[in-house]
Amino acid sequence: MTHRLVQSRSGHPTILAGDIYLHSRYDPKAEASRFVQSLEFSNSCDFFLILEPGLGYCIPELKKAYPKTRMLVLHASRDFKDIPETHDSQAHGVWYPDLGIDVIHFLENEIPEGSLCQLIEWKPSIGAYGQTYQSIRTEIKQFLEREAANIRTTAGFGKRWLKNVFKNLALLQNPLYFERGQIPVLVTGAGPSLEDAIPLIHRALQQGPLCIVAASSSVPALLAHQIVPSISVATDGGTWAAFHLIDQFRRAVPLVANKPISLPFPLAVTLNAKLCSQAAQVPQLLISDGSLWQARLLQKLSLPFIQLPQRGTVSATILDVAMLISTGPVYITGMDMAHRDIQTHARPYGLDFYIDERACRFTPLYSLACKRSLMDANHGALSIYAAWFDRYFQEHRERISVLGTRQHPKFPMLPVSQEIHWDSYKEPSFYILPRKNDRVHQYIQEYVALLIDELQTTTEQKQMQEELSYLLSGRKQALAVPEIIKGLRDLFY
Numbered sequence: 001m002t003h004r005l006v007q008s009r010s011g012h013p014t015i016l017a018g019d020i021y022l023h024s025r026y027d028p029k030a031e032a033s034r035f036v037q038s039l040e041f042s043n044s045c046d047f048f049l050i051l052e053p054g055l056g057y058c059i060p061e062l063k064k065a066y067p068k069t070r071m072l073v074l075h076a077s078r079d080f081k082d083i084p085e086t087h088d089s090q091a092h093g094v095w096y097p098d099l100g101i102d103v104i105h106f107l108e109n110e111i112p113e114g115s116l117c118q119l120i121e122w123k124p125s126i127g128a129y130g131q132t133y134q135s136i137r138t139e140i141k142q143f144l145e146r147e148a149a150n151i152r153t154t155a156g157f158g159k160r161w162l163k164n165v166f167k168n169l170a171l172l173q174n175p176l177y178f179e180r181g182q183i184p185v186l187v188t189g190a191g192p193s194l195e196d197a198i199p200l201i202h203r204a205l206q207q208g209p210l211c212i213v214a215a216s217s218s219v220p221a222l223l224a225h226q227i228v229p230s231i232s233v234a235t236d237g238g239t240w241a242a243f244h245l246i247d248q249f250r251r252a253v254p255l256v257a258n259k260p261i262s263l264p265f266p267l268a269v270t271l272n273a274k275l276c277s278q279a280a281q282v283p284q285l286l287i288s289d290g291s292l293w294q295a296r297l298l299q300k301l302s303l304p305f306i307q308l309p310q311r312g313t314v315s316a317t318i319l320d321v322a323m324l325i326s327t328g329p330v331y332i333t334g335m336d337m338a339h340r341d342i343q344t345h346a347r348p349y350g351l352d353f354y355i356d357e358r359a360c361r362f363t364p365l366y367s368l369a370c371k372r373s374l375m376d377a378n379h380g381a382l383s384i385y386a387a388w389f390d391r392y393f394q395e396h397r398e399r400i401s402v403l404g405t406r407q408h409p410k411f412p413m414l415p416v417s418q419e420i421h422w423d424s425y426k427e428p429s430f431y432i433l434p435r436k437n438d439r440v441h442q443y444i445q446e447y448v449a450l451l452i453d454e455l456q457t458t459t460e461q462k463q464m465q466e467e468l469s470y471l472l473s474g475r476k477q478a479l480a481v482p483e484i485i486k487g488l489r490d491l492f493y
Contacts, residue, residue: 001129003079013085015055017077017128022054032057036065039120044477045069046115049107049140052076052125052133056087062120063090072110074103074136076129097132103139104391113310114151114470117144142387150310155474161237161272162471162491165294166444168271169301171280174432176266177304178285181428183209184329184420185322186403188229189315190217191336194346197404198225201333204403204420209427213268213322215314216244218334221346223251228264230428231285233321235270235314240351242276247350249278266430268321270310271298283432287317291467296454297447304433313385319392319400325428330396331403331420337386338409342369386410448492452485 004016010027024031035058041048048062048071059071070092078096080086088094095106111117119140126133154161186201188194198221204210205227214222214229222229234245248263255264266283269275271294286305288294298305308320315335322330334346345352359365393400393411402408402416455464461481469479472487479487 001077001079003077003083005083005085012057013055015083015085017054017125020124020128022122022124022128023057028055028057032061036061039065041066041069041118042116043068044116044475045118046476047072047111047117048120049074049117049144050091050120051122051137051140052129053120053122054080054125055083055085056091058120058122059087059090072107074106074140076125076132076136102391103136104143104388107140107143108309111147112466112476113147114154114466114476115147116151117147119144146388151474154470157237158471158474159491160274162488164237164274165271165297166447166492168269168273168275169297169303169447170444171275171277172284172286172303173280174283175303176283176285177431177433178325179429179431180324181211181326182328182424182426183211183326183428184331184422185211185213185326186420187318187322187330187332187335188212188214188218188222189318189332189334189336190215190221190345190349191334191338192340192343192346193336193404193406194218194221194334196406197333198227200403200418201227207420208422209425210420211322211326211328211428213318213325215318215334216241216248216267217314217350218346219244220247220251220348220350221334223248223255224348228255231266231268231321231325231430232263233268233314233318234273234275234279235287235317237270237272237274239274241274243353244350245276245279247348249276270317283430285430287321292460293451293455293464293467296458296464297451300450300454301447311388315385316388316392323396328424329421330400331417332400332414333403335389336409337389337411342366344369444492448488452488455481455484 001018005013006016008014008025008028010029012028014021014023014025014028043066045066046069048069050071050073052075053059053073056073062071072093073088073091074095078098081096093110095103099106212229214232216232216234219229219232232248234241252263256262262278263282266285267279268285268287270287270289286298286303288298288305288307289310290307306324308317311317355368356365359368390411393414397413400414402414403420404416405418407416408414455461458464465481465484466476468484470476472484473479
């Protein structure tokens with residue numbers, strides 16, 4: 001599409017995109033002022049995402065009306081990069097189609113987790129750029145939906161996550177680290193397709209070394225078929241998540257008979273995961289979510305850890321762990337993002353007891369299973385995660401395949417294979433690193449005091465303040481430092 005600058009009657013330039021004026025032919029500056037006055041946004045909004053504002057006359061007007069809000073501009077055409085008359089320089093970040101990263105990556109890089117964002121659309125651009133405009137808008141909407149879901153989850157679970165972090169650190173006995181391998185990695189979720197893949201996994205294990213990175217919910221199904229994962233991954237901070245781990249320990253009893261261990265494989269756990277008490281003795285690969293307060297706390301305690309972004313679903317984290325543990329090809333199974341008829345999970349499943357104990361003559365098991373499958377199918381979070389995975393798999397389709405006999409129900413772009421192929425046989429190595437503290441067990445209050453001291457003395461206090469305020473209140477700007485300290489003490493003392 002050609003772009004042509006034209007002088008308006010007021011003397012300010014306007015622009016033609018094809019044969020459509022993106023700004024007023026009379027006074028584009030006054031037009032932008034009226035547009036901003038018509039908006040009704042909260043002054044607490046952290047970011048405006050301005051979709052194709054043309055020359056951007058609305059940007060300085062928005063800065064005057066909302067001086068504390070940062071602005072990101074997203075263009076539907078890279079031609080605006082070469083037009084000096086734009087107001088893009090007043091924005092905090094600008095995306096063009098030829099920037100080298102997609103819209104969602106750009107937004108993830110620019111917007112800290114927990115920020116309140118608003119999309120602002122410059123309506124004349126809709127007709128000018130058509131499908132290009134709509135596709136960018138769709139990606140922005142996906143990002144905003146995911147962030148809104150994260151904010152809602154954090155508001156509800158933030159304090160519980162904080163409690164989990166300090167409880168897990170106090171009980172940790174055997175911190176784990178690893179040396180990267182080069183063998184194939186099998187990533188297992190707890191979807192129905194895992195059952196179909198069991199014979200293929202057995203055959204692969206007879207042919208060569210295989211690193212199995214398993215979501216904790218999928219481990220009972222693996223152990224029931226005598227398949228021992230290389231590492232189990234737990235990320236959920238909710239109370240029910242611990243039942244998946246409890247089921248692992250119960251089913252691992254025959255495998256560890258007469259051995260001084262409770263599980264024949266280690267755990268990879270996010271700091272805020274809900275763990276059962278038995279997990280304290282198991283070697284753990286700690287996962288930080290990238291926040292400053294978690295990194296500083298782990299560094300103060302001299303604990304090894306890996307840093308992965310918080311994705312909101314264990315399926316995404318096990319993929320991140322798989323990519324990190326080995327450079328080999330990645331095969332997935334059980335990551336269905338869909339149910340099969342009324343079957344929602346591979347069997348056995350750690351939470352099946354909850355359905356079983358509710359079954360009676362008036363609510364038979366079949367009816368309960370049907371109800372659960374309908375609830376899962378209509379769950380809004382599923383579509384949000386599916387959109388993220390669709391982009392992730394598009395980016396890594398050369399390395400990721402489905403292990404199975406049928407095409408993936410949600411991601412048909414992934415190749416399907418019934419066999420695993422080896423280019424190298426170097427397995428990843430795991431090491432238990434002794435804790436440097438003389439005392440393995442410390443009181444939770446000692447760790448809390450350590451974090452409070454770091455909060456008061458760090459040069460990056462503002463960032464830690466925002467992160468902890470977000471967990472305690474659901475808003476990044478809500479609490480001052482004394483209020484955060486009081487909130488932490490109220491939780492643990």
